Amino acid sequence: MTVDISTLTLExxxxxxxxxxxxxxxxxxxxxxxxxxxxxxxxxxxxQAGDADHLGINESLPSTCFPPAVAxxxxxxxxxxxxxxxxxxxEGRAFGVTVILGPGVNIKRSPLCGRNFEYYSEDPYLSGVLxxxxxxxxxxxxxxxxxxxxxxxxxxxxxxRISADVDERTLREIYLPAFERVVIEAKPATVMCSYxxxxxxxxxxxxxxxxxxxRTDWGFAGAVVSDWGAVSDRVAGVAAGMDLEMPGSGxxxxxxxxxxxxxxxxxxxxxxxxxxxxxALTELPHDATDDLxxxxxxxxxxxxxxxxxxxxxxxxxxxPVKANTRxxxxxxxxxxxxxxxxxxxxINPTKVDVALDAIRDQAWTDGVTVEHAHGFSLxxxxxxxxxxxxxxxxxxxxxxxxxxxxxxxxxxEGFDRDTLALPQNxxxxxxxxxxxxxxxxxxxxxxxxxxxxxxxxxxxxIVEGWLLGQAGGSALSDxxxxxxxxxxxxxxxxxxxLEDNPSWLNFPGEHGHVRYGEGVFVGYRYYTTAGVPVRxxxxxxxxxxxxxxxxxxxxxxxxxxxxxxxxxxxxGDRAGKHVVQxxxxxxxxxxxxxxxxxxxxxxxxxxxGESTTVSLLLDRRAFAHWDVEVGRWVVxxxxxxxxxxxxxxxxxxxQAITLAGDSIVRELTLSSTxxxxxxxxxxxxxxMQGMAAGMTExxxxxxxxxxxxxxxxxxxxxxxxxxxTQGAIPTATLExxxxxxxxxxxxxxx
Ligand code: BGC
Numbered sequence: 001m002t003v004d005i006s007t008l009t010l011e012x013x014x015x016x017x018x019x020x021x022x023x024x025x026x027x028x029x030x031x032x033x034x035x036x037x038x039x040x041x042x043x044x045x046x047x048q049a050g051d052a053d054h055l056g057i058n059e060s061l062p063s064t065c066f067p068p069a070v071a072x073x074x075x076x077x078x079x080x081x082x083x084x085x086x087x088x089x090x091e092g093r094a095f096g097v098t099v100i101l102g103p104g105v106n107i108k109r110s111p112l113c114g115r116n117f118e119y120y121s122e123d124p125y126l127s128g129v130l131x132x133x134x135x136x137x138x139x140x141x142x143x144x145x146x147x148x149x150x151x152x153x154x155x156x157x158x159x160x161r162i163s164a165d166v167d168e169r170t171l172r173e174i175y176l177p178a179f180e181r182v183v184i185e186a187k188p189a190t191v192m193c194s195y196x197x198x199x200x201x202x203x204x205x206x207x208x209x210x211x212x213x214x215r216t217d218w219g220f221a222g223a224v225v226s227d228w229g230a231v232s233d234r235v236a237g238v239a240a241g242m243d244l245e246m247p248g249s250g251x252x253x254x255x256x257x258x259x260x261x262x263x264x265x266x267x268x269x270x271x272x273x274x275x276x277x278x279x280a281l282t283e284l285p286h287d288a289t290d291d292l293x294x295x296x297x298x299x300x301x302x303x304x305x306x307x308x309x310x311x312x313x314x315x316x317x318x319x320p321v322k323a324n325t326r327x328x329x330x331x332x333x334x335x336x337x338x339x340x341x342x343x344x345x346x347i348n349p350t351k352v353d354v355a356l357d358a359i360r361d362q363a364w365t366d367g368v369t370v371e372h373a374h375g376f377s378l379x380x381x382x383x384x385x386x387x388x389x390x391x392x393x394x395x396x397x398x399x400x401x402x403x404x405x406x407x408x409x410x411x412x413e414g415f416d417r418d419t420l421a422l423p424q425n426x427x428x429x430x431x432x433x434x435x436x437x438x439x440x441x442x443x444x445x446x447x448x449x450x451x452x453x454x455x456x457x458x459x460x461x462i463v464e465g466w467l468l469g470q471a472g473g474s475a476l477s478d479x480x481x482x483x484x485x486x487x488x489x490x491x492x493x494x495x496x497x498l499e500d501n502p503s504w505l506n507f508p509g510e511h512g513h514v515r516y517g518e519g520v521f522v523g524y525r526y527y528t529t530a531g532v533p534v535r536x537x538x539x540x541x542x543x544x545x546x547x548x549x550x551x552x553x554x555x556x557x558x559x560x561x562x563x564x565x566x567x568x569x570x571x572g573d574r575a576g577k578h579v580v581q582x583x584x585x586x587x588x589x590x591x592x593x594x595x596x597x598x599x600x601x602x603x604x605x606x607x608x609g610e611s612t613t614v615s616l617l618l619d620r621r622a623f624a625h626w627d628v629e630v631g632r633w634v635v636x637x638x639x640x641x642x643x644x645x646x647x648x649x650x651x652x653x654x655q656a657i658t659l660a661g662d663s664i665v666r667e668l669t670l671s672s673t674x675x676x677x678x679x680x681x682x683x684x685x686x687x688m689q690g691m692a693a694g695m696t697e698x699x700x701x702x703x704x705x706x707x708x709x710x711x712x713x714x715x716x717x718x719x720x721x722x723x724x725t726q727g728a729i730p731t732a733t734l735e736x737x738x739x740x741x742x743x744x745x746x747x748x749x750x
Contacts, residue, residue, distance in 0.1 A: 002283075003033055005275055010268065013275045014257040017238065019248035022052035022228075025278065026248070033279065036286045038146065038190075038225065038246065039095075042102020042118065042134070043068045043340070043469060044088060044347035047095040052247075054228040055414065056346030063091050064297040065340050065347035065470040069104060070447055071308035072130055073120035073491035074466060074541070076579045077603045080304050081130040082137030087297055089141030096288030098281060099144040099190055099225075102345070105131040105178035106194075108492050109154040109522055110503040112417045117341035117447025117467050121491035122523030122538065124174055125598050128181030135186035142285040144189025147182045149227055151175055151209060152516075153194035157416045157508035160230070163197035166516040169591065171198075172626035172633075173520050176213065183218045189281060190223045193242055195230045204230045210241035223277040228344075235260040239267075243274040244281075294350045302353070302471035306478045307577070310464040310488035311542040312452075318439050318460040320482025320544060321399065323366040328393040329356050330375040330433060331403035331426075331443075338405055338445040339472040343413025353473035355403060355443070361474075362481050371397065375433075376425045378407050383425040390429060391436045400437035401480065402430055405445030405465075416508055420451040420498050427454055434458040443476060449494050452535050464488070482544055487577035487603070489541030489647070493524050493534045500534070502526035524648035525594035539581050539598075539647030545572030545608065549580070552653040554642050559660045560620035560635040566644055566653065567613050570606035577605045580614045581645045584622050585654075588638035591625050596643060596651075618642065623659060630664055637661030668741035670734075674721050675714035683737045690733065 005013065012028055020026040020035055027035035040046040040054075045063040052058065066084045067075075075081070085103070092100045104115070108122040120127040135145040152164035152175050166175060182188060191214060193203040203209060204226050214220045223243040231237055231245045234253035238260075245253055260266035311319070321327065334356040340347060356372055363370050373390040376383055394400040404426040411417055421427070431454075434440040440459040444450065447467050456462070463486075465476050478484040495501050502518035509515065521529060524538035551567040568578055582600035587593065599622035602614050623640055624633040638661065643654040668676060668683055678684045703709070713721055722728065 003031055003279055005272055005279070007031065008275070010258055010261055010271070011254070013271055014254040015251070016275050016278050017243060017257060017271070018245040018253055022054070022247040023048065025244065025281070034282050034286060036098035036281050036284065037096060038099040038101060039097050040102070040344045041100045041146070042088070042104060042345060043084060044345075044349075045091045045095055045097060045100060046345070046347055047097060054344045056343045060348045061095065062348050062350045063095070063292070064294070064301055065349040066301050067305045067308050067469040067472070068117050068340055068345065068447070068467050069120045070117040070466045071305060071468050072134075073126065074310050074464070074488040075304070075308040075603075076126065076489050076491070076601055077307060078129050078133035080307055081133040083300065084304060085134035085137030085145070086141055087300055089138035089143040091292060091297070092143040093141055093285065093289045094292045096286055097143060098284045098286045099146055100138060101146045101148060101192060103131045103134040103145070104148050105182060106149055106153050107175055107178070107522060109516070110416070110501060110507045111420060111449040111492065111495065111498070112507065113154060113448065114156040114411050114416045115341070115343070115413045116449075116492075117411070118345055118413070122493065123491065123598050124177040126491055126601070128178035129601075131178055131182045132186040135182055135188045139186065139189065144281060144284050145186075146190040146192045146225060147179060147188045148192035149194035150179055150191050150203060150214070151194060152198050153196050155416055155508045155514065156414055158512070160195040161197070161512065162509055163200050163513045164516065165199055165513050167519065168628050169626045170516055170519045174522050180218055183214065183220045188222060189284060190225045190244075191220060192225050192227055193230060195227050202230070202232045204242050205233050205236035205240045207240035215241060223281060235266050238270055238274055243277045298351060298471055301469045302475050302478070305468035305472050305475035306484040308466065308468065308488050309475065309479045309486050310490055310540075311479070311486040312462040312464050312536055312540070313456070313459070314461045314542050316460065318399065318441060319463070319480060321366075321368060321480055323368065325368050326396065326398045327359070327363065327368055327370045328373065328397035328400040328437065329359055329370055329403070330373045330390045330394060330400055331429070332374060332376055332378050333403035333405050333443070333445045334372065335374070336378065337473050338407060338467065339469055340467050341412060341447045342408045345413070347470075349470035351470060353471045355473040355476050358474035358477035359480065362477050362483070366481070375402065375429045380423070380425055383428070387429050387432050391432050394433045394437040397437055399439040399441060400433045401441045401443060402433055403443045403445065404430060406447065406450065411447050417448060420449060420495075422450050430455045431458060441480070443480075445472075449492060451498070452494060453496060456535065464490075482574075485544045485574055485576040486541070487543060487579070489539050489579050490536055491538070493527055493538045493648070494536040495527070496533055496535050500527070500532050521594060525597060528648055529595045534649070537647040537649040539645060541579070543572075543576045543578070545570055545574045545576040547571060547576070547578040547606070549644055549652045551613075552642075552644055552655055554655050554657055556657060556659070557617070560623055560662070562618040562622075562642060562657055563615065564600070564618060564642055565613055565615045567611055568604055568606065569611040570608055573608050575605070575607050577603055579603045580616070581647065582616055582618070583643045583645050583648070583651075584618065585641040585643055587623060587636055587640045589625050589636045593625060596645070596648065598648070623661075627664065629666060634664055635659060635661040637663070665742060668738050670719040671717050673714060674716050674718060677718055677737075678710070678714075680741060682743065683741050686737065686740070687729075
């Protein structure tokens, strides 16, 4: 039912702009307005029936814990992301939830961020494509999504008050595009604003962010909801476009809105706009369907998890495990799986698969034997004895598989890590096992990147299992035995040293500010541009089969779009999935750009010997940078390289293309440099003509013989140049030229 808001009192309208309680909006029964439930999210439904909290402390009803975003990011598979969204949406419907909070598309600026497990990638394109797919899948079930945390929430340290100080180009190119793509392509019901400030202004009252960018530039028509407790100044928030405050404030901020309207501080039309947007949420389904497919969703969670695992290293085909192998399965995470992160996304799973059990189940058919040792304890007690027992078991085996990783106390929402290292007892264990076992495989369970240094070269294979959701244990076993061919690729770089990370000097900030000093050079954009070695680059991932990439063909479409096709062949002997990664390099931009940036990708499934042609369109944004002077995306004319990469550091095929690009005519002022004036496409030639006309023959010859003189003054603002030259160009001429600098038609001469 559509509500006529002119029939509502100001008090009723204001009441709709904050929650009834922790998870629901207010109803106005006499006006036919129901209450709706919003709840976490993103990789499962955290529906609390009892005490509510947003830190994952109190119990919630059992629901399926699907792979968190860190795993989905590594799948490089939008269909997989859409299936997670759809399954979570179906469970949301079962619980009568109207909006599920997620996905999180913040960029992994630092590997230390405690919440990286809830985000997809260090790359905005990959994050945006996967986030949009999640929203699409979820909203097809009728449940609304809430893409979060908008914006520049890239750390947990002081997340509720820190100011992320980021220049506009960096915001537009790195921190906003994932949101932009989700908003434009998938039209989420809501966007959740973040806790932090952006350049000094809280996201929850940031009119530039919530209105100018989100609504005006991107056309967002849904509601903005605050992160839980993110409101600082409610009235400023309504004016900025922040519609729904969650959780409720017990009516306090509703009264502030009423008073502000009555005293003329806040325009009632803005309240009406916010009310309309909140009311649109009540049109979404909100009755519980009560049909949770527990077993079906568990099986789905297993399939999706297996396709997200990244095989980092596999010397001498150690994996998959062959028939009749004696296995030693070692490590606490083999029996006490870590499959999700701590905080508001914490799901009460319907069941949990344990890797050791899954390995034993799959082992007997192949004549594989399994011995187990605990190897280490999560509380760090009795390690020497545990390591000794583990080496005994490992010494009797053909392959030792060591399950290590981070525990809940190492990483979580709410705080950042200060090291990339695994706990020392686990490093000691890996080293001791690798000494005695003929072959050693390390299986990692971690939400954020861990350092592989100190043990990487001593082991034969490394399986990056991230946090895989409740079926992660069997998904890992599926990959170890080769029932699933690994096809995940890194969505974030694994650095050699923490200090190599470009945010390192500016993370997590000080005195209430975190300066994004590395600009657009985040993750692989920095490593590849500065030539800093990494342990494994963004995009890296091995398979049990091999692929070839041939016949790269690029075709311009119009001035700034390019059609790309490439043929991929499975050259090995087992079926597998391959990710085509398309990067764009270079371009004669007036700004410093990364050497290459991911601009397209596609995951294809191929039988042994099978080939397929993958076609991708690079739109103009693939070549553009954000030009702060003209306030829009600009494609500079010039040559670009279209590259197919095995990962961000390894180019397999490339082709050059020259684009006509955009012709930008910049307005000239007295602060523009002499170089800007002479280089201006309209004014430059006129100026040259005029100067030449006013010169004696001798002066003209001198100017021609000394081009360096012009170079010396090129960077001088025109105002200073005039002062030094006692007004070399008459004021009237300058004024005429400044008017002409943006003129649609150009005179032949002055
Ligand atoms: C988190 C959000 C979450 C909300 C509700 C906040 O603390 O930042 O991601 O959706 O709580 O639980």
